[in-house]
Amino acid sequence: MTQSPERYAAVVGAGIGGLAAALALSRRGWRVTVHERAATLDPVGSGLSVAPNALRALDQLGLGDRIRAHAAAQGEAALRRPSGRRLARTSTEGFARAYGDPIVVLHRAELVAALADRLPAGALRTGGAVRLADPGDAHRPAVLETPDGPLTADLVVAADGLRSATRGQLFPDHPGPRYAGCTSWRTIVPRPARTGLPLGETWGRGALVGTVPLAEDRLYLYAAAWTPPGGRAPDGDERAELLRRFGGWFAPLPVLLAAADPAAVLRNDVWELADPLPAFHRGRVALLGDAAHAMTPFQGQGACQAVEDAVVLAHHLAGPGPVAAALARYGADRLPRTTRVAARSRQVARLIALRTPLAVAARDALLALGGLLPDGAVVRAAAPMLDWRPPTADGAARGI
Numbered sequence: 001m002t003q004s005p006e007r008y009a010a011v012v013g014a015g016i017g018g019l020a021a022a023l024a025l026s027r028r029g030w031r032v033t034v035h036e037r038a039a040t041l042d043p044v045g046s047g048l049s050v051a052p053n054a055l056r057a058l059d060q061l062g063l064g065d066r067i068r069a070h071a072a073a074q075g076e077a078a079l080r081r082p083s084g085r086r087l088a089r090t091s092t093e094g095f096a097r098a099y100g101d102p103i104v105v106l107h108r109a110e111l112v113a114a115l116a117d118r119l120p121a122g123a124l125r126t127g128g129a130v131r132l133a134d135p136g137d138a139h140r141p142a143v144l145e146t147p148d149g150p151l152t153a154d155l156v157v158a159a160d161g162l163r164s165a166t167r168g169q170l171f172p173d174h175p176g177p178r179y180a181g182c183t184s185w186r187t188i189v190p191r192p193a194r195t196g197l198p199l200g201e202t203w204g205r206g207a208l209v210g211t212v213p214l215a216e217d218r219l220y221l222y223a224a225a226w227t228p229p230g231g232r233a234p235d236g237d238e239r240a241e242l243l244r245r246f247g248g249w250f251a252p253l254p255v256l257l258a259a260a261d262p263a264a265v266l267r268n269d270v271w272e273l274a275d276p277l278p279a280f281h282r283g284r285v286a287l288l289g290d291a292a293h294a295m296t297p298f299q300g301q302g303a304c305q306a307v308e309d310a311v312v313l314a315h316h317l318a319g320p321g322p323v324a325a326a327l328a329r330y331g332a333d334r335l336p337r338t339t340r341v342a343a344r345s346r347q348v349a350r351l352i353a354l355r356t357p358l359a360v361a362a363r364d365a366l367l368a369l370g371g372l373l374p375d376g377a378v379v380r381a382a383a384p385m386l387d388w389r390p391p392t393a394d395g396a397a398r399g400i
Contacts, residue, residue: 006031007029007030007031007154007155008030008031008032008033008153008154008155009022009025009030009031009032009033009153009154009155009156009157010032010033010035010130010142010144010151010153010155010156010157011025011032011033011034011035011156011157011159012035012130012132012144012156012157012158012159012160012166013034013035013036013158013159013160013161013289013291014034014035014036014038014041014112014116014124014126015112015159015161015289015290015306016108016111016112016115016289016303016306016307017159017288017289017290017291017303017306017307017309017310018034018036018157018159018160018288018289019034019112019115019116019119020057020061020115020306020307020309020310020311021157021159021288021309021310021313021314022034022119022123022157023061023115023118023119023310024060024061024310024311024313024314025155025157025313025314025317026119026120026123027060027061027062027314028314028317028318029318030155030314030317032119032120032123033122033123033124033125034119034123034124034125035125035128035130035144035146036124036125036126036127036128037126037127037128037129037130038126038127039126039127040126040127041112041113041116041124041126043107043109043112043113044108044109045107045108045109045186045266046107046108046186046187046188046220046222046266047105047106047107047108047186047188047212047214047220047222048105048106048107048108048111048300048302048303049103049104049105049212049300049301049303049304050067050103050104050105050106050111050303050304050307051101051103051300051301051304051385051386052095052096052099052100052101052102052103052386052387053099053304053308053385053386053387053388054303054304054305054307054308055067055068055101055104056101056388056389056390057304057307057308057310057311057390058307059390060311060390061115061118061307061310061311062118063114063115063118066114067104067106067111067114068101068102068104070104070105070106070110070214070215071102071104071215072105072213072214072215075092075199076089076090076091076092076199077089077090077092077199077200077201078090078198078199078200079200079201079202079203079367079371080198080200080201080202080203080250081202081203081204081364082202082204082246082248082249082250083250084198084249084250084251086371087203087364087367087368087371088367088368088370088371088378089200089371090200090375090378090379091375091379094375094376094378094379095379095382095386098376098379098380098386099382099386099387103300105212105213105214105220106214106215107188107214108303111303128146128147128148129147130144130145130146130151131144131145131165132144132145132156132158132165132166132169132170132285133145133150134283135156135169135170135282135283135284135285136153136156136283136284136285137283137284137324138322138324141153141154141284142154142155142156142283142284142285144156153284154284154323155284155285155286155317155323156284156285156286157285157286157288157313158170158285158286158287158288158291159288159289159291159306160291161289161290161291161294162177162271162273162290162291162294163177164287164290164291166285166287166291167277167287167291167292170282170285170287171277171278171282174275174277174278175275176273177271177272177273177294178271178272178273178274178275179229179269179270179271180270180271180272180274180296180346180349181226181270181349181353182206182224182225182226182227182269182270182296182349182352182353183224183225183227183229183231183267183268183269183270184222184223184224184267184268184269184270184297185221185222185223185224185238185241185242185265185266185267186220186221186222186223186265186266186268187220187221187222187239187260187261187264187265187266188214188218188219188220188221188264189218189219189221189256189259189260189261190217190218190219190259191213191214191217191218191219192219192252192255192256192259194252197211197213197219197252198211198250198252198253199211199212199213202249202250202253203351203352203363203364203367204249204360205354205355205357205360206225206226206352206353206354206355207223207224207225207226207245207246207352208223208224208352209221209222209223209246209249209253209257210222210223211253211256219256221256221257221260222297223242223245223246224270224298224352225245226352226353226355229269230269232267233267237262238262238265238266238267239257239258239260239261239262239265240262241267242257242260242265243257243258270296270297271294272294272295272296272342272346273292273293273294273295273342274346276293276335276339276342277292277293277335279328279331279335280292280327280330280331280334280335281324281327281328281330281331283324284323284324284327286313286327286330286331288306288309288310288313289302289305289306289309290302290306292309292334292338293305293334293335293338293339293342295338295341295342295345295346296342296345296346296348296349297345298345298348298349298352299341299344299345299348299385301341301345301385304385305337305338305341308334308337308388308390309334309338311390311391312330312333312334312390312391313327313330313334315390315391316329316330316333316391317330333391337388340384341384341385344384344385351363
């Protein structure tokens with residue numbers, strides 16, 4: 001059952017979560033607008049992972065196959081030490097067999113464009129900041145302050161990111177984002193023609209480098225290091241900073257890093273909502289994506305969880321009942337799952353953060369022992385994240 005077109009939703013933020021929510025709601029019959037303070041949706045960012053759980057959600061939006069078309073041949077991925085010694089390996093084909101889809105890695109801008117292209121004409125409004133004036137309740141609509149005056153809405157979806165002003169208004173006592181202890185670098189380089197590229201991740205002492213193939217002969221490089229917040233390369237050259245930190249790691253990692261365009265190396269401190277919110281809604285306002293559950297990137301689930309949020313939110317708002325009741329069901333579905341996914345990513349971060357020789361040696365020994373497990377056991381361990389299914393017409397989402 002779909003909503004009558006009289007119901008109107010205003011989405012704050014045109015990132016992946018906001019665009020996905022707008023598209024999901026419009027497919028359920030809602031009239032939507034997306035309000036983005038930036039003047040344009042420039043192709044910013046770098047690579048991101050779209051795992052099988054998110055591909056199933058994108059199928060609900062009619063975009064799954066478009067994103068699958070970006071899949072690049074992956075082959076075997078490994079976890080290594082900075083010396084190049086392999087600790088463990090995984091078969092990407094095994095994950096695809098177990099969960100019905102590969103993990104697709106693509107440029108963030110490609111996913112943003114795919115979502116924006118499917119929005120109704122005129123739904124996206126850029127270049128104007130909006131602010132929540134009234135969250136509304138069961139008897140009155142929500143109100144946004146816009147450059148053109150007050151805007152009333154049956155629903156406001158706050159997808160305004162890590163530093164969400166809306167979250168701060170709804171939950172002023174929540175401590176907000178916390179520095180996760182590390183900074184990250186991301187870039188995309190041409191994929192070398194040589195074989196034997198070290199696909200996967202390399203873990204050092206409080207640091208990592210990852211390499212993932214992309215379509216069109218490109219390679220996504222990412223790195224992280226545990227360091228105080230706010231740091232920058234002394235001369236502004238973050239490629240030089242990468243080479244300073246990782247230039248002594250095994251070949252060909254230094255060569256790959258040196259191939260990066262200095263202007264295309266992104267550096268960002270990693271922040272997270274380490275303290276879960278008490279709820280994902282208040283009044284007629286729903287929080288979504290990083291605004292609701294910003295997490296560390298070490299499971300590649302940030303964008304995936306935002307897309308899941310979008311389809312679950314639209315599912316609960318598809319019926320004719322009160323908006324507030326639907327939002328309560330949305331939070332009951334999403335808050336426990338996103339809290340578990342974020343905790344799992346945080347656990348991985350703690351392992352990478354280890355620095356003392358004894359702790360690193362113990363960690364590496366444990367990882368090497370895990371690498372002896374059958375491939376099927378490694379694949380099954382990812383089920384809490386990847387074996388999620390979108391909600392059906394007669395039930396909630398299926399998954400852990």
